[in-house]
Amino acid sequence: MPELPEVETVRRALAGLVVGRKVVKVDLLREDYLRGGKEWLHRIHDARIVDAIRRGKFLALLLSNEIVFLHHLGMSGRLLYVPNEMPIETHVHLRIRLDAGTHELRQYDPRRFGFFAVMQQNDLSRFPSWALLGEEPFTISPSRFAALLTERTRPIKSLLLDQHVLAGLGNIYADESLFRARIHPARPAGTITHKEAATLLRNIRNVLKEAIRYGGTSTNDYRKLDGTLGDFQNLLRVYGREGKSCKRCGNAIIRRVLGGRSAHFCPVCQPSFDAIPT
Structure with missing residues (x-):
């Protein structure tokens, strides 16, 4: 399972590559990979990614319209920044299309212990997987x-x-x-x-x-x-x-x-x- 260093490595790369970009479309290739928030997907068109944050082993992309994309990679998942025209591999369950560029985000997860969720930012702190996390190793006294x-x-x-x-x-x-x-x-x-x-x-x-x-x-x-x-x-x-x-x-x-x-x-x-x- 990707642990804190792996997730933080991905977060830092996201901060440099996708923060500031607009989300054009989200494609769910498996409906059951979405852990809540389907009703918010219609609001994401042209929303800009304003930040990428990490909590424990979780990644969150914050959008300009107060929507959050929450990613957990589970046991075998990967979040990848790949060329738009790259053939879609088996076990890719999510595509996030971005504006004015040649690349998109894809979440790959063969064992499907990970997930993707969409919510309003003020609901993130109450989302169970996020809310029940303990303290961070870098900030605990x-x-x-x-x-x-x-x-x-x-x-x-x-x-x-x-x-x-x-x-x-x-x-x-x-x-x-x-x-x-x-x-x-x-x-x-x-x-x-x-x-x-x-x-x-x-x-x-x-x-x-x-x-x-x-x-x-x-x-x-x-x-x-x-x-x-x-x-x-x-x-x-x-x-x-x-x-x-x-x-x-x-x-x-x-x-x-x-x-x-x-x-x-x-x-x-x-x-x-x-x-x-x-």
Whole structure:
């Protein structure tokens, strides 16, 4: 699933390529891909895109007529800026035609866990998928982050993946951040000290910033807005490296299932709390 760095990479590209452009037409190639707002589609003709914003793993395009396009890429989705004449691939469910140009936006999603929604701007903050998101890693304070962990019995990896707690992290960047902070993914969140929480938050931010700088991680389906690969997969230290040597100590990286999700870690650099057999 595209995580915060991938979505932010797409957002920045959108800001440079489509902000200021007018929407000419929206073509839904699958009616069931629209998660609400069909009644607003008749209002979008010649509305100008005035901003592209991100919240967690969600993208929103704000239009000049107070309408919002909300995009979620799900597990395998891509938002692409492609030539108008390019043949429409299987699994393209949405086309957004733009004025005075040779390119359009297309949303591609083979597994269809993503969606597109249209609404008025004042309804965005009440849209469930957006409204229930937790705090952003770049804006939450260290004290607030530490407070979110207090008295929690859930494994810290599971808590970091909870979008209602912290918005934007997924498997890749939770694993990478915990490795850098030397925290075992199965450690109960409530046992993490304020000092360790501050270290973890700093490493979360550093990992996310680096991943954004390298255009995100293309291990499976993710592509940037222009269809090219991100490069952060070449810098991963634990995620997807099961059985390979730890880049810090040389021991083998382990993969275990934790709360139904994979967790990659170094058993030496990240001391075990015996929640996962090693």
